[in-house]
Amino acid sequence: MSEDGxxxxxxxxxxxxxxxxxxxxxxxxxxxxxxxxALLGDNGAGKSTLVKCIAGVHALDGGxxxxxxxxxxxxxxxxxxxxxxxxxxxxLALFDNLTPAQNxxxxxxxxxxxxxxxxxxxxxxxxxxxxxxxxxxxxxxxLPKLDAPVAMMSGGQRQAIAVARATMxxxxxxxxxxxxxxxxxxxxxxxxxxxxxxRAEGNAVVLITHNMEHVVELADRAVVLxxxxxxxxxxxxxxxxxxxxxxxxxxxx
Amino acid sequence: MPGAAARRSETSAxxxxRSETSAxxxxxxxxxxxxxxxxVLLAAAMSLVAPNFLTPGNISNILAQTAVIAIVxxxxxxxxxxxxxxxxxxxxxxxxxxxxxxxxxxxxSAPAVIAAMLAAGSTVGAINGVAYVFGRLxxxxxxxxxxxxxxxxxxxxxxxxxxxxxxxxxxxxxxxGDSTFGVPNSFFVVVAVAGLAFVLSKxxxxxxxxxxxxxxxxxxxxxxxxxxxxxxxxYVISGFLAGLGGVLLAGRTAATSPLYGNLLELDTIAAxxxxxxxxxxxxxxxxHALVGAVMxxxxxxxxxxxxxxxxxxxxAIGLIIVVAVxxxxxxxxxxxxxxxxxxxxSP
Numbered sequence: 001m002s003e004d005g006x007x008x009x010x011x012x013x014x015x016x017x018x019x020x021x022x023x024x025x026x027x028x029x030x031x032x033x034x035x036x037x038a039l040l041g042d043n044g045a046g047k048s049t050l051v052k053c054i055a056g057v058h059a060l061d062g063g064x065x066x067x068x069x070x071x072x073x074x075x076x077x078x079x080x081x082x083x084x085x086x087x088x089x090x091x092l093a094l095f096d097n098l099t100p101a102q103n104x105x106x107x108x109x110x111x112x113x114x115x116x117x118x119x120x121x122x123x124x125x126x127x128x129x130x131x132x133x134x135x136x137x138x139x140x141x142x143l144p145k146l147d148a149p150v151a152m153m154s155g156g157q158r159q160a161i162a163v164a165r166a167t168m169x170x171x172x173x174x175x176x177x178x179x180x181x182x183x184x185x186x187x188x189x190x191x192x193x194x195x196x197x198x199r200a201e202g203n204a205v206v207l208i209t210h211n212m213e214h215v216v217e218l219a220d221r222a223v224v225l226x227x228x229x230x231x232x233x234x235x236x237x238x239x240x241x242x243x244x245x246x247x248x249x250x251x252x253x
Numbered sequence: 254m255p256g257a258a259a260r261r262s263e264t265s266a267x268x269x270x271r272s273e274t275s276a277x278x279x280x281x282x283x284x285x286x287x288x289x290x291x292x293v294l295l296a297a298a299m300s301l302v303a304p305n306f307l308t309p310g311n312i313s314n315i316l317a318q319t320a321v322i323a324i325v326x327x328x329x330x331x332x333x334x335x336x337x338x339x340x341x342x343x344x345x346x347x348x349x350x351x352x353x354x355x356x357x358x359x360x361x362s363a364p365a366v367i368a369a370m371l372a373a374g375s376t377v378g379a380i381n382g383v384a385y386v387f388g389r390l391x392x393x394x395x396x397x398x399x400x401x402x403x404x405x406x407x408x409x410x411x412x413x414x415x416x417x418x419x420x421x422x423x424x425x426x427x428x429x430g431d432s433t434f435g436v437p438n439s440f441f442v443v444v445a446v447a448g449l450a451f452v453l454s455k456x457x458x459x460x461x462x463x464x465x466x467x468x469x470x471x472x473x474x475x476x477x478x479x480x481x482x483x484x485x486x487x488y489v490i491s492g493f494l495a496g497l498g499g500v501l502l503a504g505r506t507a508a509t510s511p512l513y514g515n516l517l518e519l520d521t522i523a524a525x526x527x528x529x530x531x532x533x534x535x536x537x538x539x540x541h542a543l544v545g546a547v548m549x550x551x552x553x554x555x556x557x558x559x560x561x562x563x564x565x566x567x568x569a570i571g572l573i574i575v576v577a578v579x580x581x582x583x584x585x586x587x588x589x590x591x592x593x594x595x596x597x598x599s600p
Contacts, residue, residue: 078477093472095465097535106465107476111458119459119479144595151588154595 008033008068008204009054009085009173015062016049023049025228026063031173031204036195038219038236039208040248045225047208051175054206055087056080067172078107084172088179092162096151100143101132103150104165135168139194156187163194167201174198175206180214192218212241226250277591284584288529288544288577295551303558309435311554317432317505319550320439321346323543325498325517326524327450328491330542332393333525334454335467335487336534340397341381342495343517344404347510349373349499351408353425354418354509363424370503371496377404378492382485393488401518408511417510421503429504439501443543446494450539463487468535523570524549527577533585548573 007030016024024046031037041047052058054065056074064071067083074080080087095103105128111121133146141160143153150158159179166174176195180188195218198205209215215222216236224232224247232247234240283290300307325342332339353370356362377400384396409415421429428438454460462483465473474480498517503509521542528545530537549570556566 076477077475081477091471093469093475095468095472095535097464097468102461102464106461107473107478109458109461119457119462119482121458122456123458123461125456152591152595154592157595 006069007031007066009206010066011050011054011063012066013063014050014053014060014065016046016053016058017061023228024053024060024063027225027228027230028063029223029230031206033172033202033204034199035220036199036205036207036218038215038222039206039225040215040222040244041225042248044227045248046228047225048177049228050225051087051177051206051208054080054085054173055175056085081108081169084170085175086166086170086173087175087177088159088162088166089177090181092158094150094158094162097149099147099149100136100161100164101129101146103161104128104132104135104168108169131168135164139164139167139197141190141194154187156183156190159183159187159191160194163191163198167194167198167203170198170203173204173206175208177208178210179207180209180211188214212236212245215244216241224248274591274594277587277594281584281587281591284580284587285529287580288527288541288548292544292548292551295548295555299551299555299558303555306555306558311558313432313435313437315547315550315554316440317437318554319546320437320443321498321502321514322517322520322524322549323443323546324446324494324501325491326521326528326542326546327446327539328487328494329518329521330525330528330530330537330539331450331454331463331487332491333522333530333532334463334535334537335484336470336532337385337393337484337487338397338522339378339381339488339491340394340518341377341400341404342491342498342521343514344401344408345374345377345492345495346499346502346514346517347512348377348404348408348411349496350503350509350513351412351418351511353499353503354421355411355413357420357422357509358413358418361422363422366422366425366503367500370499371493374496374499375489375493378489378495379485381492382488385488386481386485397488405511412509412511415511417508417512419508421507421509425500425504426507427504429501430507439505442497442501446497447539447543454539459483459486464535466535520549521546523574526581527570527573529577529580531581531584532578533581 009031011027011029014024014027027046027050039047049058053060056077056079059075065074066072072083074083095106098106110124110127112124113121136143141164143157150161163179179191183191192214195205195207207219216238219236222234222236222244223230226248234244236244305311325346329339329342349370352373353366356369357366381393381397381400384390385393390396412418428442431438454463462478465478466480466483470480502513524545525542526532527548528541530541552569553566556569
């Protein structure tokens with residue numbers, strides 16, 4: 001957990017308005033390789049807005065986003081992915097009708113010949129299946145059948161597939177939006193293990209969650225937003241868990 | 254993996270879950286091959302009831318009659334795969350054939366006539382696609398309904414004396430009307446088109462994108478797939494194949510008519526749905542369109558041989574559509590149930 005290196009993700013003085021709503025008011029945060037950064041806040045605090053700006057869904061009204069020391073403008077989710085930012089939303093953005101391997105590569109298929117326009121290339125099916133299987137093995141994700149559409153898989157398996165897809169392509173930052181919200185205990189555990197592994201592989205992991213247990217267990221740092229502002233940052237531990245909650249809801253500790 | 258689960262848990266509840274899982278797996282497999290199975294049973298039953306059903310002449314007849322529906326249904330299947338529908342195919346086919354007929358009056362050239370029909374069909378398809386995608390219409394139903402009306406009207410207006418125009422170049426009648434070794438040439442056209450469509454949809458990136466757009470349009474956009482281009486292309490292909498259907502029909506009849514392809518949109522949609530594709534998006538393959546088209550052909554032919562009147566044919570096909578759609582819903586539910594069982598079973 002190298003927390004002293006330069007930040008791979010740096011958001012500086014982010015501003016975002018939706019009409020009359022001032023969703024982000026001068027928010028700044030940094031994330032380093034090999035750390036899990038918990039992004040905390042009550043509903044409407046601006047977490048999702050901030051994350052969507054980093055993922056290229058929304059454009060910032062003011063402020064800057066830097067990746068690996070370079071200022072970037074992420075105009076679309078595809079652009080953010082190309083820049084090395086992978087996001088796992090709550091809806092997972094999986095294709096129910098496709099297999100796990102097909103899901104992994106959807107939109108960035110391995111195909112040949114390279115001189116042909118992308119849409120007219122032929123799929124390298126075996127290479128994609130092989131790579132997908134390797135990633136699933138590396139992450140120790142067990143799926144009943146690799147050639148079945150993900151529609152047939154459980155919530156935890158689907159979550160694992162979405163996280164594995166992010167792992168496969170993430171080069172800098174992985175954002176996870178409430179990855180355990182819809183899962184049971186055992187399935188949550190599997191996802192938490194995956195997050196640990198993402199961190200070990202040198203990604204900056206930005207984790208949004210309401211589960212304080214998970215924050216204390218996993219997060220190296222926590223940034224708290226309230227009503228669109230940074231209101232605090234600390235290293236979560238058993239001892240300051242109550243301070244964290246107080247920060248989130250805005251009560252005196 | 255299932256083995257590991259079994260070793261871990263010796264209680265009876267998961268065992269029951271497991272047997273239910275396999276029951277669901279069997280049911281889903283049956284639903285998958287159901288249409289083809291029904292087609293085989295139907296053919297077997299017919300060969301018992303009507304002795305002249307299983308004769309080379311009659312089979313060849315069915316293939317020839319099915320060719321147009323099959324070709325156009327392949328296009329319809331790609332459109333339905335992306336959660337759309339193309340209501341204009343029948344009228345488009347008529348307009349394309351009339352355009353070809355008009356060209357034939359100027360020059361007796363098969364390439365010119367065929368090119369004119371294909372170009373007319375593709376143009377209408379392109380209009381459908383572009384209007385749907387860039388007009389931000391909520392559903393392609395509206396625009397293809399509009400072009401259905403426009404094409405039929407235009408075909409009637411353009412056709413000489415507003416009616417059937419006799420005559421086609423020899424090569425066109427050869428393709429649409431003749432046969433080789435007792436097999437209709439139009440059948441070979443179906444095989445060729447099905448082959449190309451298979452290559453596109455199963456082995457090429459563009460085809461994968463069609464499945465992705467059909468499965469989850471929102472996610473497809475997020476993953477950087479050119480959703481608008483993919484959607485529009487399916488209507489161009491559908492229009493092109495309607496034009497090709499026009500070539501076959503004009504060839505078989507050695508004539509063109511503004512009344513061709515009446516209700517073909519319903520036949521092709523029926524073929525795709527009867528064959529087992531899903532209206533829920535992203536599910537289906539060419540086999541569905543082909544099996545469905547042949548099934549419609551067999552049902553029509555069979556009821557003809559049994560001299561059942563034509564109104565009952567329509568009723569029969571309608572009832573089969575209801576069954577097919579129910580099967581689609583049932584499949585969706587079984588999959589949801591399978592998911593729940595999965596969740597209970599494994600971490």
